[in-house]
Amino acid sequence: MILRVDPSAATPPYAQIQAQVATMVRSGVLPPGTRLPTIRHLANDLGIAANTVARAYRELELEGLVATRGRHGTFVLAPAPATVEVAGPALADAATAYAMEAAHRGLDLDQALDAVRSAFRALDEPRRLA
Amino acid sequence: MILRVDPSAATPPYAQIQAQVATMVRSGVLPPGTRLPTIRHLANDLGIAANTVARAYRELELEGLVATRGRHGTFVLAPAPATVEVAGPALADAATAYAMEAAHRGLDLDQALDAVRSAFRALDEPRRLA
DNA sequence: TCCTTTGTCTCAACACATCAATACAATGAG
DNA sequence: CTCATTGTATTGATGTGTTGAGACAAAGGA
Numbered sequence: 001m002i003l004r005v006d007p008s009a010a011t012p013p014y015a016q017i018q019a020q021v022a023t024m025v026r027s028g029v030l031p032p033g034t035r036l037p038t039i040r041h042l043a044n045d046l047g048i049a050a051n052t053v054a055r056a057y058r059e060l061e062l063e064g065l066v067a068t069r070g071r072h073g074t075f076v077l078a079p080a081p082a083t084v085e086v087a088g089p090a091l092a093d094a095a096t097a098y099a100m101e102a103a104h105r106g107l108d109l110d111q112a113l114d115a116v117r118s119a120f121r122a123l124d125e126p127r128r129l130a
Numbered sequence: 131m132i133l134r135v136d137p138s139a140a141t142p143p144y145a146q147i148q149a150q151v152a153t154m155v156r157s158g159v160l161p162p163g164t165r166l167p168t169i170r171h172l173a174n175d176l177g178i179a180a181n182t183v184a185r186a187y188r189e190l191e192l193e194g195l196v197a198t199r200g201r202h203g204t205f206v207l208a209p210a211p212a213t214v215e216v217a218g219p220a221l222a223d224a225a226t227a228y229a230m231e232a233a234h235r236g237l238d239l240d241q242a243l244d245a246v247r248s249a250f251r252a253l254d255e256p257r258r259l260a
Numbered sequence: 261t262c263c264t265t266t267g268t269c270t271c272a273a274c275a276c277a278t279c280a281a282t283a284c285a286a287t288g289a290g
Numbered sequence: 291c292t293c294a295t296t297g298t299a300t301t302g303a304t305g306t307g308t309t310g311a312g313a314c315a316a317a318g319g320a
């Protein structure tokens with residue numbers, strides 16, 4: 001479990017943990033059944049409050065990526081095959097926000113799609129991390 | 131100048147004004163050369179503080195959509211033809227944020243693009259307003 | 261049974277963005 | 291020259307989200 005948290009980043013620490021774990025689960029780095037570190041342990045490693053890690057785990061549970069099994073800890077689940085429908089309203093909101101931002105700057109659909117393609121490419125590039 | 135501001139909305143009032151004026155400028159409802167209402171006048175109409183309108187105008191000026199001509203007021207400029215390059219880092223950031231959100235939920239590029247297409251369609255639909 | 265270890269909950273402090281009010285500077289009409 | 295009208299700058303209040311610390315409940319092993 002190599003995680004990094006930058007307290008001065010724009011995205012809050014709990015969201016950074018959430019995103020990194022989610023990526024590792026989806027990419028298979030953390031296979032289903034893996035036991036995540038306890039919130040206190042991880043909090044200690046990262047030098048943050050336990051509550052912050054707890055929140056990240058809570059959000060991950062809402063996403064259906066992990067399950068907390070009481071006394072035994074928190075475990076990785078098999079991620080459901082993703083579809084636009086299942087990704088839910090949160091993804092739709094993100095898409096709408098992006099569409100508004102793009103339209104607002106005068107871009108048409110094709111230009112907006114190109115920007116997303118570029119962003120995706122840039123996203124895949126530095127995945128040497130994790 | 132028919133503008134609406136919902137103080138309880140998620141997007142802050144200054145951003146609502148900014149977005150609505152930007153849309154009207156880009157769509158030609160407000161042709162170049164049009165004089166915008168003074169910040170005090172518009173603030174009065176909307177029942178908000180002058181400073182809030184001032185901020186919206188300031189952001190619009192940064193976008194290059196309007197120009198303030200000192201004593202004479204604030205005027206609509208001819209919007210530059212939009213390109214992805216010119217839309218600048220703000221658009222790139224929005225695209226990256228969206229790409230991360232989508233990847234984070236396990237969507238691939240095509241699914242993410244579909245969601246944007248849907249959002250764009252939904253955006254064009256209720257443009258009976260403005 | 262007792263105690264350790266797990267996640268959960270609650271509450272206060274803090275940081276940050278936004279808004280409102282007010283004072284200010286510029287500038288052109290009269 | 292005077293002054294009304296324009297946008298600008300500063301300051302304080304407010305609300306929201308995030309963090310941190312600690313108390314709490316559950317549950318299995320010794």
